[in-house]
Amino acid sequence: MTDPAPAALPRLNDLALASLPARVARPAYDRSRTRIGIVHLGAGAFHRAHQAVYVDELLADDPDWAICAVSLHSPGVRDALRPQDGLYALALLGEETELRVIGAIREVLFAREQREAVLARLADPAVRLVTLTITEKGYCLAGDGLDFAHPEVVRDLAQPEAPSGAIGHIVAGLRARHRQGLEPYTVLSCDNLADNGGKLRRAVLQYARRIDAALADWIEREVAFPRSMVDSITPATDDALRECVAAQLGCRDAWPVQREPYAQWVIEDDFRNGRPAFERAGATISDDIAGYDRAKLRLLNAPHSTLAYLGALLGLETVAEAMAHPPLAGFVERLMRGHIAPHLAAPRGFDAQAYAGAILLRFRNPAIRHRLLQIAQDGSQKIPVRLLGTIADALAAGRPVEPLCLPVAAWLHFVRRQAQAGIALADPLAPALSAIGRAATGEAAGDVPAFLALDAVFAPLSSDARFAQALRIAYAALGDGGAAAVERALAASAAAQ
Structure with a gap:
């Protein structure tokens, strides 16, 4: 020191x-x-x-x-x-x-x-x-x-x-x-x-x-x-x-x-x-500490991962930079306010919309250089608790899950891109993920089932045909995982709202 x-x-x-x-x-x-x-x-x-x-x-x-x-x-x-x-x-x-x-x-x-x-x-x-x-x-x-x-x-x-x-x-x-x-x-x-x-x-x-x-x-x-x-x-x-x-x-x-x-x-x-x-x-x-933990996982950590994977595919470096990208920031806000907050089993007296607003302000803070690649680490541990639980609840309630599947699909593209570029993944399941990523072709029909076979991440949700289909659609919407394809996917998502 x-x-x-x-x-x-x-x-x-x-x-x-x-x-x-x-x-x-x-x-x-x-x-x-x-x-x-x-x-x-x-x-x-x-x-x-x-x-x-x-x-x-x-x-x-x-x-x-x-x-x-x-x-x-x-x-x-x-x-x-x-x-x-x-x-x-x-x-x-x-x-x-x-x-x-x-x-x-x-x-x-x-x-x-x-x-x-x-x-x-x-x-x-x-x-x-x-x-x-x-x-x-x-x-x-x-x-x-x-x-x-x-x-x-x-x-x-x-x-x-x-x-x-x-x-x-x-x-x-x-x-x-x-x-x-x-x-x-x-x-x-x-x-x-x-x-x-x-x-x-x-x-x-x-x-x-x-x-x-x-x-x-x-x-x-x-x-x-x-x-x-x-x-x-x-x-x-x-x-x-x-x-x-x-x-x-x-x-x-x-x-x-x-x-x-x-x-x-x-x-x-x-x-x-x-x-x-x-x-x-x-x-x-x-x-109800568990309720607050759940709110943090779903309303803070899930959007963080969304920014990390979509932002990384767009070539952005920090959370603040990702929030300065209007299509991505708009998607994240719609995800939080429209697909997570209204359906959160929140603690008594907890205002999910106000909490979402406070989080969005935090994400925009230019003085905090929170690197997206740091947040992107350990995706196999984070995706299940941050996103898949909300998706499972939405499916059980008969709600649409396509927007929630887009960040999951972005993670799959991120893994594929890192593996095919020869960049080591920081993840406990790195060997299995890298093997799938190296073999991936970019086609949803083959790539998504290969990833869904990772029971440590996706089971039991992987057996739900509605989820599998929504994830294939989201994966295909991201095309080759490049910035232009991500821009098109975000624009299409905004138009569908």
């Missing part, structure tokens, strides 16, 4: 807050009066750009929820933020970049070097919430349960008093509280993982049962693991951001973060020892 800001500039810290330019937002509370009530495992950019910002909004009214941010595998965040008293800048990327200094993090620890401090904080009765952003691999899962062969799990079970992984730390903290007769903390996963709270609960219970059956029973009875859903595009920090922040702050920030202005956080209301009033900061408290 480098810091390109001039060394002569002072470092961002508590003393520097008063001298920041008036246009820079800063904590609206006395940081010295806040108390740590949250331990967060995985102090990466997403947490600091998302959950910590929600907490920052609340501390003026409720100072008991400041954050101890714990890095499990790298000292980078600690070493960057400790000299800054935990402060850092958040850049909100829109037509103009807005800066805000976040003060919610009061302590930053690196677990490998400060294990005793981390465990002491987890055992602190003032801590009532432990949150996580550790990515899916940090949960050490095998299926929906814990992978007992994972090296981190093996190591932590051998020395549970000196854990290294997230599950080990959670259980070690709960074990200390159980021994001392203290109330447990709630454990809230904030990772993009379906049923994240359920998976985390199962992993924690399985781990705990290996070391202490009575502890596992207590966790099962007393500890809450709410589910959640999070959303906000958070590009990685780079030197350009550091230079921009230094110029606007007049001081150096070793590790600022950036994200789009939009953020969403949906949380299951299942807390046992109090909770912050997250809804005051804009979070949604709901008992």
Whole structure:
């Protein structure tokens, strides 16, 4: 990590807050009066750009929820933020970049070097919430349960008093509280993982049962693991951001973060020892996290994939560029508003059309360079959950599916084009897909059945003659998969509305 800001500039810290330019937002509370009530495992950019910002909004009214941010595998965040008293800048990327200094993090620890401090904080009765952003691999899962062969799990079970992984730390903290007769903390996963709270609960219970059956029973009875859903595009920090922040702050920030202005956080209301009033900061408290996950998959992720595959065939590079292409942008909006939103089994109180409008605004944000080829990766995993579920529902209800099949057909053309150009596919089914793509002739009659034979992607929908026919028509409409053919297909779709 480098810091390109001039060394002569002072470092961002508590003393520097008063001298920041008036246009820079800063904590609206006395940081010295806040108390740590949250331990967060995985102090990466997403947490600091998302959950910590929600907490920052609340501390003026409720100072008991400041954050101890714990890095499990790298000292980078600690070493960057400790000299800054935990402060850092958040850049909100829109037509103009807005800066805000976040003060919610009061302590930053690196677990490998400060294990005793981390465990002491987890055992602190003032801590009532432990949150996580550790990515899916940090949960050490095998299926929906814990992978007992994972090296981190093996190591932590051998020395549970000196854990290294997230599950080990959670259980070690709960074990200390159980021994001392203290109330447990709630454990809230904030990772993009379906049923994240359920998976985390199962992993924690399985781990705990290996070391202490009575502890596992207590966790099962007393500890809450709410589910959640999070959303906000958070590009990685780079030197350009550091230079921009230094110029606007007049001081150096070793590790600022950036994200789009939009953020969403949906949380299951299942807390046992109090909770912050997250809804005051804009979070949604709901008992239907699965419904929000479904809405995100179908109204955000499906259009994302649509832009990726059709946009790639058109020779476009980013989501914003794709949305600046009127025929493609128009098709995506019609798909969302006419074929997905009206038929979505949405959570109570959820406005699907308003959500679609917010997503379209996000897609048009020119400050976010979200590359289409990145979104196009892992299509065999994404297409079933993003598009095929909606198609299956439409078929069951007797609704037309031709527009919904066009992005699926675009994926098939994308695979064919990549394979025949000798470009490796980033996909778990790359060998099978590439073989089909290389053998494809561009004719729907032969190509589509070959792809539909991939049961891992299309079953059981592949046996529906209506779907197969609609997909063949869409595939043929895209012709050779070139830009001119895609333009004609989009124009024909618009005319048919």
